Amino acid sequence: MRECNLDFVFGRSWKVLKYDENGGFYKTKMAKNVSPTKAVDFLCVPQGNQPLLLMEAKDFSLGVRSQEKFNNVPMAVAIKARDTVAGIVGGSHCASDAGDRAIFTESRRKLDTPPRVVFFFSDLGTRLRREPRRAMQQRDVIMKKLKQHLSWLTRDVAVVGMDDYGSFVPDLTIRVV
């Protein structure tokens, strides 16, 4: 599944919906009828007792759109998570595609426990930002802000990069296109 300039390859232990794709429930039913609304990139249902995963990816490494600000990123991700949780409820009843509806239904069941929110973040590719300790420091700030904004939903929040996403999302491979 492609997002930004990255390919996300989820293994068999996941059932994944590219939640914000064209033609899907989110675009055709939810966003069309209640706007503005936002969505995470991936809705991931794991096997077993693992929590539901809401995953958002942002890649600043090739530049930043003028309206995108570092400071707004944690709130933006939190809003996407919030709206996606609402979308899960709606999708479990109203998604047209039976396969999608099944994923929504399973996601809703999984929400008996707090979900995991993972934000994959590639920062600006400047020399200073590429310095590994600097990158970790910035991820720490984003994570703390994101936890603050998501304290109503979950404490299970992670901000990951290319070097460590595997620790938080097993059976996933991310490749730069």
Next chain:
Amino acid sequence: MTINGIKIDNFTVFKRAEIAFCPGVNVIIGANGTGKSHLLKLLYAMTQWASGRPSNKGNRQMIGPVELLFLGLFKPEDADLTLLIREQSGNAPAEVDLHADGRDYCSRIHLDTPFWSEIDSSIIWQRPNAKGIFIPPNEVLAIYPGFTASYEKRELAFDQTYYDVCKALSALPLKNKNVVLSRLVLGLEDILGGSVVQKGERFYVKSKKGERSLEAHLLAEGHRKIATLVHLINNGSIDKGTVLFWDEPESNLNPRLIRHIALFLRELANFGVQVFVTTHDYLLIGELSMAAEYKTGPEVPIRFLAMSRQGDGPVQIQSGYTLADLQDNPILDEFAEHYQREQDASLKFVAEKRPSYAGM
């Protein structure tokens, strides 16, 4: 003694505040001018007066122990205690109630101004045998020689917390030391590279490696702070049942030492010392929040308090068990703003040097 809560009315920046504390580590954050140090000093003051002290009720001319303590801690201009009463309160008094040891067991101070030039104070209290120790932001070992004698005779610019901690430092080490505290001291001595020795009015760090002892003036300021802690533990000033008030522990400390201090505070709390700290430090709050969230190390209750103000308005207080529970976190906000400024600077720099790279 364990302080459970405090109720403050019309005192300095506090219009009305009712704050609950935990028995472990209480971490107070907030921008400058939001009353963090005032809160700390107020809590410290409430632990300070000895049982049996008479009240001043009815005697408006006498400056009693309560007034002296408040004058010493807060140093209002011209020794005018009415300055401690919140400006907009009119004739309403300032009142502070302390609740401790899990019961309706309070110390109260009441500052009143029926006339602008007079002050009437009375105490309604049942004070426990509390022991409080206040460590001010600036280290004291360097000023220690002759300080207490000078403070008793002369008007010095230091507030009473400096005098009190120097008085506490004057006590010699105990003969029998608690095993747990000894272990904590060993950890601090590892940081110093030696043990703390007092000779007369001067303190020294006696090297573990057999090198020459270093006098306090020759130590780094951060190490003098650590040495202060060592001596206060060794002489029993910090012990089980003590309440420790530490204003900005991070000042003069290299970031590398902050996680040791965070662990030290939790270990102290685990031993039975209730801790109150004010801080502006990202690392310190991060370490403590991490411990609270992921239950690392000694499991002690930790509580975060965020103080904020809109302009000259009254202080608002939020509390939580981790940083994520606080919406007002000026430390985190400023770090995020910093990275935003850096992003803006990076993009501007890149746009000027490599036009094809900027934006997408």
